[in-house]
Amino acid sequence: MRVTIADVARAAGVSKSTVSRVLNSKGEVDVRTAERVRHVIDRLGYVPSSRAVGLARGRSRTLAVLTPSLSWPWTVEVLQGAVDVVEAAGYGLLLFTRGRGRESMARFVGQVSANAFDGLLVIEPEGEVEAAAALHRAGLPVVLVGDRAHHPVFPSVTTTNALGGAAAARHLLALGRRAPLVVTGPRRFGSVRERLDGFVSALEAHGVEHDPRRVVEGDFTERSGVEAVEKLLADDLELDAVFAHNDLGAAGALRALRAAGRRVPEDVAVVGFDDVPLARCTDPPLTTVRQPLRAMGTAAANLLLSRLGEAPPPAEPAVLPTELVIRDSAPRPAP
Amino acid sequence: MRVTIADVARAAGVSKSTVSRVLNSKGEVDVRTAERVRHVIDRLGYVPSSRAVGLARGRSRTLAVLTPSLSWPWTVEVLQGAVDVVEAAGYGLLLFTRGRGRESMARFVGQVSANAFDGLLVIEPEGEVEAAAALHRAGLPVVLVGDRAHHPVFPSVTTTNALGGAAAARHLLALGRRAPLVVTGPRRFGSVRERLDGFVSALEAHGVEHDPRRVVEGDFTERSGVEAVEKLLADDLELDAVFAHNDLGAAGALRALRAAGRRVPEDVAVVGFDDVPLARCTDPPLTTVRQPLRAMGTAAANLLLSRLGEAPPPAEPAVLPTELVIRDSAPRPAP
DNA sequence: CTGAAAGCGCTTACAG
DNA sequence: CTGAAAGCGCTTACAG
Structure with a gap:
């Protein structure tokens, strides 16, 4: 059957303690003994049982990540960044999805209490901020990635949403647009409010009043981008630009504009947010406020590991910079 | 500290054995005793340690999934399907990525040997088919999802690739296209060969000879779709249709065609494969051979659970049907 | 430098 | 119906 530490000890003519010592390079072991033990380990192909090690140590070298549905490309990019770091650190990564609401959460909480992992990464928390806070208070290291950077309780990773919104506004102003x-996204998101504030403030700083009727609340779907444009046109409000809070919404706007016979970018310039892979594939490709999604994932994972004492406290700031990426849907202004 | 089964036993005035029995509803327990124990469990908020349970039982109620980089939208949809099933079954899901090649695999194999999970789902295996086979022989339940359906060794889930290719061909023929x-994708994929065979056979069945110069090997990136079109045009070969082996490639073709001044679908009709979310966002939206990605993930996870004896053997076939989804890039032919 | 023993928190025969 | 004990496969003081 499975080869255990006892098998190794027997074959090497030492005690389990000694095998354990060479395994973990803990305490002094005679060089020759160590060599012999290592040799046996190789020969037998011995690998310690993670369950037993976990039980004895009280830790599992496993992290968990709780994400919204994987259908959001945003989520997936962040996740990939986190996976890279976690794997490199030799940790396992348990994936939990909030896809099915309360039911998912109940199951998740069960696993938490079962002590199945040492730390938790929550991607774009919504209702569960309180639950996460409780876990945190109970001693579980928790790191958030999303727009709760200013949450008093736990460390988190976010981006410069307001600056991103402002950059979008200034770019559109430079293109001569005045009626965006x-x-x-849903107003309950802090990031949404920040993007809007940054955008509107930048307009006003340039003396452009922003008509509140030109702000339509969407839900981050492509559909909501389509509907926002249709609604505005139906209300007979003119527009010469669109700033969508995510790329999916921008793609929807693109589609609705084309259907309405508006040319992009000539009649209407369009700017998205995120820079997910889709942004390059629309026609025209999207100008968008890039979030360093992958980097957010790696920063968050590093932050979590550092709280476990497994990595040096990260040098990276917890607030990563956004950056305007210019493509054809809102090109660089003529010099 | 953490409340253990011993705490519960003490508080309820019974033995750990009895607590374990009511926990797992195994063996006979007096109804009153059981009630009392359950009450204490609730009051103390006791949850069994997954590590200890795993060690004692020799199983961990955790499954692993090994995927290519999450950057492929294809992968993510399948993964989501698997996650849904695994979570509903009360299992944990460990995520491993092959993102960084040999290094990732080495780490992965380490975790396998450490017995960290009870079963393995491999999404679109490439080089590691042999490694997977070894694990399978060693007694680890393994299920593949991808194009190795006909692999002799293990169960797997795939789709009707050849039929999908044929459907694409017949649709283009119906639109009067003769020079697609x-x-x-890379030829090493069985699915790629099947899609091509199905496509070419259907053309020939209609008496249309297919010029081998009109077959360009890509690598599933958007870029390769762009380049394939550019190459054909540079070679001065005419074309009135494109069949790309995935949607990303089709999106690239769309872009290159537009850049070359060809109208889609009037001059060139375009058909993709997969039906990932992106397919609705291109302009025009893609006609594509849909793979039931989510269903593939759920089918694979169910298959795996059934091999663990945790679910009835799935009724669904291991080969799921593809389906042509018609959108504007290759519309329905006029009646 | 090395080993015997206890302990991590459960489950599971085995008795009764 | 219930409990004492052994066992799962490690780690970690404690002696020596």
Whole structure:
């Protein structure tokens, strides 16, 4: 059957303690003994049982990540960044999805209490911020990635949302646009409010009043981008630009504009947010406020590991910079 | 500290054995005793340690999934399907990525040997088919999802690739197209060969000879779709249709065609493969051979659970049907 | 430098 | 119906 530490000890003519010592390079072991033990380990192909090690140590070298549905490309990029770091650190990564609401959460909480992992990464928390806070208070290291950077309780990773919104506004102003439609995400998101504030403030700083009727609340779907444009046109409000709070919404806006016979970017310039892979594939490709999604994932994972004492406290700031990426949907202004 | 089964036993005035029995509803327990124990469990908020349970039982109620980089939208959809099933079954899901090649695999194999999970799902295996086979022989339940359906060793889930290719061909024929460009994926994939065979056979069945120069090997990136079209045009070969082996490649073809001044679908009709979310966002939206990605993930996870004896053997076939989804890039032919 | 023993928190025969 | 004991496969003081 499975080869255990006892088998190794027997074959090497030493005690389990000694095998354990060479395994973990803990305590002094005679060089020749160590060599012999290592040899046996190789020969037998011995690998310690993670369950037994976990039980004895009280830790499992496993992290968990709790994400919204994987259908959001945003989520997936962040996740990939986290996976890279966690794997490199030799940790396992348990994946939990909030796809099915309360039911998912109940199951998740069960696993938490079962002590199945040492630390938790929550991607874009919504209702569960309180639950996460409780876990945190109970001693579980928790790191958030999303727009709760200013949450008093736990460390988190976010981006410069307001600056991103402002950059979008200034770019559109430079293109001579004065009547932008803003397709937001759900207002309950801090990031949404920040993007909107940054955008509107930058407009006003340039003396452009922003008509509140030109702000339409969406839900981050492509559909909501389509509907926002249709609504504005139906209301007979003119527009010469769109700033969508995510790329999916921007893609929807693109589609609705084309259907309405508006040319992009000539009649209407369009700017998205995120820079997910889709942004390059739309026609025209999207100008967008890039979030360093992958980097957010790696930063968050590193932050979590550092709280476990497994990595040096990260040098990277917890607030990563956004950056305007210019493509054809809102090109660089003529010099 | 953490409340253990011993705490519960003490508080309820019974032995650990009895607590374990009511926990697992195993063996006979007096109804009153059971009630009392359950009450204490609730009051103390006791949850069994997954590590200890795993060690004692020799199983961990955790499954692993080994995927290519999450950057492929294809992968993510399948993964989501698997996650849904695994979570609903009360299992944990460990995520491993092959993102960084040999290094990732080495780490992965370490975790396998450490017995960290009870079963393994491999999404679109490439080089590691042999490694997977070894694990399978060693007694680890393994299920593949991808194009190795006909692999002799283990159960797997795949789709009707050849039929999908044929459906694409017949649709283009119905639109009167006779000179299609095929942008394949890497030839080492069985699915790629099947899609190509199905496509070419259907053309020939209609008496249309397919010029091998119109088959360009791509690598599933958007870029390779762009380049395939550019190459064909540079070679001065005419084309009135494109069949790309995935949607990303089709999106690239769309872009290159537009850049070359060809209208889609009037001059060139375009058909993709997969039906990932992106397919609705291109302009025009893609006609594509849909793979039931989510269903493939759920089918694979169910298959795996059934091999663990945790679910009835799935009724669904291991070969799921593809389906042509018609959108504007290759519309329905006029009646 | 090395080993015997206890302990991590459960489950599971075995008795009764 | 219930409990004492052994066992799962490690780690970690404690002696020596």
